Amino acid sequence: MDLKGRDFLTLKDFSPEEILYLVELAADLKKKKKAGIPVDTLRGRNVALIFEKTSTRTRCSFEVAAHDLGMGCTYLDPKSSQIGKKESIADTARVLCTMFDGIEYRGYGQEIVEELAKYSDVPVWNGLTNEYHPTQMLADLLTIREQFGDHKGKKLAYLGDARYNTGNSLMILCTKMGMHFAAGAPKKYHPDPALVAACDEYARVSGGSILITEDAAEAVKDADIIYTDVWVSMGEPDEIWEERIRDLSPYKVTKELMGKAKESAIFLHCLPAFHDLKTSTAKEKGEQYGITEMEVTDEVFEGSQSRVFEEAGNRMHTIKAVMAATLGFSTI
Numbered sequence: 001m002d003l004k005g006r007d008f009l010t011l012k013d014f015s016p017e018e019i020l021y022l023v024e025l026a027a028d029l030k031k032k033k034k035a036g037i038p039v040d041t042l043r044g045r046n047v048a049l050i051f052e053k054t055s056t057r058t059r060c061s062f063e064v065a066a067h068d069l070g071m072g073c074t075y076l077d078p079k080s081s082q083i084g085k086k087e088s089i090a091d092t093a094r095v096l097c098t099m100f101d102g103i104e105y106r107g108y109g110q111e112i113v114e115e116l117a118k119y120s121d122v123p124v125w126n127g128l129t130n131e132y133h134p135t136q137m138l139a140d141l142l143t144i145r146e147q148f149g150d151h152k153g154k155k156l157a158y159l160g161d162a163r164y165n166t167g168n169s170l171m172i173l174c175t176k177m178g179m180h181f182a183a184g185a186p187k188k189y190h191p192d193p194a195l196v197a198a199c200d201e202y203a204r205v206s207g208g209s210i211l212i213t214e215d216a217a218e219a220v221k222d223a224d225i226i227y228t229d230v231w232v233s234m235g236e237p238d239e240i241w242e243e244r245i246r247d248l249s250p251y252k253v254t255k256e257l258m259g260k261a262k263e264s265a266i267f268l269h270c271l272p273a274f275h276d277l278k279t280s281t282a283k284e285k286g287e288q289y290g291i292t293e294m295e296v297t298d299e300v301f302e303g304s305q306s307r308v309f310e311e312a313g314n315r316m317h318t319i320k321a322v323m324a325a326t327l328g329f330s331t332i
Helices: 016-035 057-068 089-096 110-119 134-148 165-176 193-206 216-220 240-251 280-289 308-326
Strands: 046-051 072-076 102-106 124-128 155-159 180-184 209-213 225-228 266-269
Touching: 016 134, 016 165, 016 308, 046 057, 057 072, 057 124, 057 308, 089 110, 102 110, 110 124, 124 134, 124 308, 134 165, 134 266, 134 308, 155 165, 155 216, 165 180, 165 193, 165 209, 180 216, 193 209, 209 216, 240 280, 266 308
Parallel strands: 046 072, 046 102, 102 124, 155 180, 155 225, 180 209, 225 266
Antiparallel strands: none
């Protein structure tokens, strides 16, 4: 399958066959890495990584993947780039594509990465925007396939704030790939109706389905995968913590809630997770609001059904697949 020169901005732009190809390529690259087989056929290429929002997994995944493929990479943190400040997004794209073979963007509005792609002559990859998180979805799908052998017909229940990048992208992924997606969230945290309508059409074609409910127990009933994310994202104001804790606490993933899913169900989380008080932010918010965890209990996070660290590790392999496929990777 030829994806050379393609941007990777949202899974809406890719067919189920193309998505599965990327995941299968990632599985092959993962197998080769574990066997010590080099895949550095992109030697001499270079990529730029623009991070307006910092990240552990996304940065490390892109950097290690680039090095494994033989490429150099330049990291531009929030203080190292003039994008949108002293230099327009269009001008930034036109400058960077004269020096680099690919550009990654992780930051705010989807319109930013879309404009970068519009003015760039090289592939642009979405490392995360407010609206979509496509690289995470490939890691999730690879993890699901490793756990169950296949993904078709599996039910994924997402709990919490279903309006933004992770919830949106999971709904797209599931409905494109013939899976059943359920979102358990308060009504004001439900996904955009226009996106739901588009995903309904994907599901009609693939044999998947969508359930949007305010009942957490209904969402997780017979689920194969229970998924959640942080309640307050990077860049959001401190004032919303109290509101989110009040509104979303009924959707916390607990052992009891996991028990309402299938016995074989796994727990996923794109990380970082507020499951204990071992970070400065968690300690501060724990003292402020009298809580010891937020979106998931430590019992579930550290439990036998959790696959969060396998999922995190798969970020690198799937990101490697995206860069390799869109840059014209060839096997040794």
